[in-house]
Amino acid sequence: MEQLHALAQACGVSREWVDVDGRHHIVADDALIAVLSALGHGAGSEGQVARSLAAATERDRSLPPMLVGDCGAGIALPFPVSRAEATGADGMTRPLDVRGTSLIAPDAPGYYDLVLDGRAIRLAVAPPHCPLPQGGGRRPWGVSLQIPALRGAQPSPFGTFGELAEAARHFGAGGADALAINPVHALFPGEGKGYSPYSPSSRLFLNTAMGDPALAGLPPLAPSTQAGPLIDWSGALPQRLDDLRAVFARLDPAQRAALTATDDAMLRRHALFDALDCHFRPHGAHGWRDWPSAFHDPAGPAATRFAAEHGEEIAFHLVAQSLARRGLEAAQAAARDAGMGIGLIADLAVGVDPSGSDAWGLRHAMLDGLTIGAPPDPLGPLGQNWSITGFSPEGLRASAYEPWIAMIRAAMGAGGGLRIDHAFGLARLWVIPEGGATEDGAYLSYPFDDLIRLATLEAHRACALVIAEDLGTAPHGFTEAVTERRMLGMRVLWFERAADHGFIGAQDYAPLSAAMSGTHDTVTVAGWWRGRDLDWAERLARLPEGTTRAEAEAIREWDRGLLWSTLRHEAARPAADDPAPVVDAAIAHIARTPSCLALVSLEDMLGLDEQPNLPGTVEVHPNWRRRLALPTAELFEDPDLMRRCAILDQGRRES
Helix, strand or coil: CHHHHHHHHHCCECCEEECCCCCEEECCHHHHHHHHHHCCCCCCCHHHHHHHHHHHHHHHHCCCCEEEEECCCEEECCCCCCCEEEECCCCCEEECCEECCEEECCCCCEEEEEEECCEEEEEEEECCCCCCCCCCCCCCEEEEECHHHCCCCCCCCCCCHHHHHHHHHHHHHCCCCEEEECCCEECCCCCCCCCCCCCCCEEEEECHHHCCHHHHCCCCCCCCCCCCCECCHHHHHHHHHHHHHHHHHCCCHHHHHHHHCCCCHHHHHHHHHHHHHHHHHHHCCCCHHHCCHHHCCCCCHHHHHHHHHCHHHHHHHHHHHHHHHHHHHHHHHHHHHCCCCCEEEEEECCCECCCCHHHHHCHHHECCCEEEEECCECCECCCEEEEEECECHHHHHHCCCHHHHHHHHHHCCCCCEEEECCHHHHCEEEEEECCCCHHHCEEEECCHHHHHHHHHHHHHHHCCEEEECCCCCCCCCHHHHHHHCCCEEEEEHHHCECCCCCECCHHHCCCCEEEECCCCCCCCHHHHHHCHHHHHHHHCCCCCCCCCHHHHHHHHHHHHHHHHHHHHCCCCCCCCCCCHHHHHHHHHHHHHCCCCEEEEEHHHHCCCCCCCCCCCCCCCCCCCCECCCCCHHHHCCCHHHHHHHHHHHHHHHHC
């Protein structure tokens, strides 16, 4: 099996891996064969392995469609070159220095047309660092929130970019520099089932349900009677699609022309996908894999004919995307007008639904027959299969990274920053053959050096900061590389513990980080202090094996002492049913850190018990459904919220 193992190495499939406890694991040969086969490398026989290995070797000896490097640094070439010329965005063509198999990149960051001895390819040149957040005389702070949870003055089934713009105005007036928002990627239009923002149809385009026609100068949507404490997505999303269709029907010719004008071929293809999805869904289809096979090719005759015959439907989906884009831009403008130095920090999901728009329209660059997850570990003995997919390393290389660049650019398009969910995926992902067990997967390597340079270049172009979500065991070299690029790591209160299990002091947080009170996946400060997370664990039989509720309570009581001694060691510890002083102290703790950005969840700003999402659950916990009790304007009448804004503002000045 030496040839099989050599093929796996050549294709970036790791045969060995180490778990969170440092235990060494070997991937079975059958699992290697399944993963390699899904990647398009025949591995079922010695002959197939030999041919696949020869093809991989030949690929490594060839010139890729794009070279990626750093300003003024050398870029390794697969063979010697005698002459090189680069044409930049300014139209100027300049010779580049070539030293054997090393090309010296231009000093200015950007994208170039490169000609090497008559062969034309693309060149991307990254600056050394991502932009850092600016706070105007103090370290900046912001609030992380879930847009659908917001309420405005008018009753609505869920929050939209209209409510986000209002929240931006209020928090900007309260001194905040940023709002970190949930992913707003495109979902399946009007489908009331797949509403998780981390399982989108496309990461290139927006969730049209978030659009607010009023932000584009059109009449607002009618008030809704669906305004309870939990969002009824199954009813709300189909109704919102109908509402948007009504808006479309009332457009005059000039408005329609303005909202459908685009030369973006990928946007038109996405609009075609949404039209086909709406056409086939009533027949029981979920995405393109359930459509008739003739429609599986976006450029095939069936899809082309459908586009020609359903121009009105495609125009509607173009309008819906335009309304969403204008709404997001309006929310960012509201944030900046309110004095925010950063504004919106977008969130980039790690993958997409295999039946969605990206998997259909970008199939040449996507994994096929593989889903993404996490290997088995002590907290999840069976591993995790997230039932999403992502880009193929070889597909990215062959496409000159165009779809990946488009994705990053879209995510940074309207905001002042970007959080990359599970940023370890820039280096490797745990991939699982469809239909296989999670433990039958393997780590697949990605062109980390190229991707991190491209992310830095796009951040430079957008003047946007980057937060690299780095919770968990980092791949070798990851932390050093993102630190060198000045991407911010995440330092979450609950995970910042010392060797004796106590919580570390504020002064010990890394300066090049975003200090956070929690995430959408973690318990709130008030919920932790009260033991609300233990309530859920007991209810769902998720307490640690062999641990009773009483034992869990005893551990929590000890941990309360550890936390309070870090937050306010000079004051008497509050009772378990009195979390408000703890919330204030935790926010002050985050504010005092030297981290160049402090983020507090809106749930913590309001002292709420419940968290937006409980990982590992679907129906048994109301994930992504909770709404705030009051409209944003009324929330700011609460002295607790105003006090916590002041705590953050003062703490960031003193830090």
